[in-house]
Amino acid sequence: MQSADTIAAVATAPGRGGIGVIRVSGKELGAITLSLLNKSLLPRQASLSNFLAGDGSVIDQGIALFFPAPHSFTGEDVLELQGHGGNAVMQRLLKRCLELGARLAEPGEFTRRAFLNDKLDLAQAESVADLIDAASEEAAKSAIRSLQGEFSRAIHEIVDSLINLRMLVEACIDFPDEDVDFLEAADALGKLGKIETLHQRLLANARQGRLLREGIHVVLVGQPNVGKSSLLNQLAGDEVAIVTPIAGTTRDTVREEIEIYGVPFHIIDTAGLRETSCEVEQIGINRTWAAVEKASLALLLLDAREGVTPSDQSILSRLPPQLPVLQVFNKTDLIPHFSGQEEKAGVASVYVSAKRGDGMDILHDRLLNLAGWQQTGEGAFMARERHIRALELAATHIGAARKNCQQLEFFAEELKLAQVALSSITGEFSADDLLGEIFSRFCIGK
Template identity: 60%
Template sequence: MGSTDLIAAIATPPGRGGIGVVRVSGKNLSPLIIKIINHIPMPRYASLSRFLDEDGSIIDQGIALYFPSPHSYTGEDVLELQGHGGPAVMNLLLSRCLSAGARLAQPGEFTLRAFLNGKLDLAQAESVADVIDASTGEAARCAMRSLQGEFSRVIDDLVQALTDLRMVVEATLDFPEEETVVLPQADVCSKLAAIQSQLDDVLTAARQGSLLREGVGVVLVGQPNVGKSSLMNQLAGEETAIVTEIPGTTRDAIHEMVEIEGVPFHLIDTAGLRETDDPVEKAGIARTRAAIGKADLALLLVDCRWGVVPEDRAIVDSLPPKLPLILVSNKIDLLAKVPQIESGEDGPLIYLSAKTGAGIDLLRRKLLEMAGWHSEAEGIFMARHRHVEALRESGEYLRNALELSRQEAQLDLLAEELRAAQQMLSSITGEFSADDLLGEIFSRFCIGK
């Protein structure tokens, strides 16, 4: 991605709307601005302007906003043209910007330039996309905290603590005869333990944020006609799946996102697992197997009137061995049983009625618990898989360093573990980032952001 030429893109979603925005960024936009609106607007003030085509005809009339460098989103000159939000008008206006000297921006290129120009660090840049993509209110609030720099400040504090410790350790290596720079072993252990404890707290908060961002994939499995579709409808709060007394009604996987305490759960109602000669039902069962392979959690429904029969046991045995399982004994309304939860052989066992809703709250709480959600957690950050992995790996290096410091091992080994821990943490905010990582991150952004 180039960083010196002018780039332009439509910054509002496709379709019709009251307002549409075309954004332009680059060094020295003045010639382009003159070509399009025939004057340079007062910086950061809305200016009613006519947007002119090459022949001087009026494409549209709207608001022009000019943000001179460095006081802009990208750190470069930025022009925003706010016109009527019709696709034809927006495309004409974008084409005019391109003919005036800009090129079409690549996905995420505006935010990439903000990162390269020091307006955002990498964690903040990623949270821009997370704010846009947030599927729940809690996820949006969490992403905004990261965008405001809360996550980055915590990482920076950890990096600074490691830097201070490395300075003394490496000074001791370089000047072993100087007592003034030698850090006693007890102090090294104490400082390392404090940094490790702080990192563990950050890792816990990041894992909670990762749940909010990624959500939890939950697959509903069981024999035909045990109530999977009814349970799906109860959790979703609406009729998303067809419910009949005919076994095999669900032929294809039905996807639905539900929110439980702000955490998105991606439910997949699947075809009943059984032997069949019906080619359509066979295809549905094959898709069920594929959905199970991608799930984070499985709900196995059984009919409480019969309990776990051999066919159910066969389903349990066919599941991936490490896939967490909740056994749901459905249709308690037919036996006048009360909702309850027990510890089963294969995982928690919940008695409920998908028809009446009795026991659904028990299931919701258990889903949150097994997903690893802690509602009382403070300071949750919107974290991605790479953030969690970087924190985890940094923690491993710190544990190695703590062990080395206790054993009075060679200082050069201790210094190397501290260096590796610091570099892993710095990769979160982008201080150490490979070009291919940046390309992967920003290519996932929408065009115009």
């Protein structure tokens, strides 16, 4: 499939750089190439060229590369111009390409064409953007794994197994004489069990990838003066929040993003919780509760010298029951004996000194653990919320297939629905508006 119009964009980041790249993709680029370079190019051979303006003057000198369809990123003819990476020169060169009949590419349009021309499936196309956006080594590793097709292969493996099982079940529906005995002989339930195992592993790896991509929101709560802001500063390795011995120092919520082993944590420091007649402090406290509502994990800070006081108990009881809580006993430098961590009645506790940095390794491990990070990231696929939802939907249908395995029509139907849910990840069943949504978030030139 070839799009009607030729698109062009600067593919490198704006600003100064040694090299800047302009990419042109379209049906037949011979005419543009000839006008721009005053020569034709051999496929895939770097050619030192003058890039020419309409009046024949030289805009820039650089390397031109031609990738004829279908052996290019987009699957169309692609011309790549590597010039000098300055804004003015790149813009002049781009303008010249537009004069010669190209139009400015929309965000993600090159990758969209690659998808439409079957060079990539949808999950791979999304991982192009995720690789560009990856903020940590772990995130970049899992994005390249998805781009190279590992995630898609894992999905196809399950889809193929679902199709095979469906064929068996549908054969039974079509030839009712064979019926359930035939399915037993073919070990249909054993095959379903293998699908369940593969699917659970895939979902776990995808959840790890989502964690790498999106991180987790952690709120620091506690009474005034227990050291919430000090802990934020210690976690961030920077003086981001004001710390004073005055109770009620923090009023506005302070947000900071940190990374632990490549997993992003969005940490929110809040106003200490207590009864107050001060209007400003009360507004801060209201904001604390609003931040708690949005968090996925709460750290309840306590003064290690005091233990859990009735005020702490009252905060604990007001936290949403489904919100995981880690108790952090702070200021251990002020007491002689303490243990690094403990777990009592299902509540995990760690002991730290936010001031000195003691106990931070244990806190890091605990945070990773509570966030659901289970591995070094080796099996993780850079998954998005959309993928997780589709995988969870497929899990529901696989579960329903098992429940209905004696009613063959339902059994077959649930297998089919699981297959459709999984295929939406790689783009075999995707509506146009979904494609628009996905590609519009790319940068221009990709």
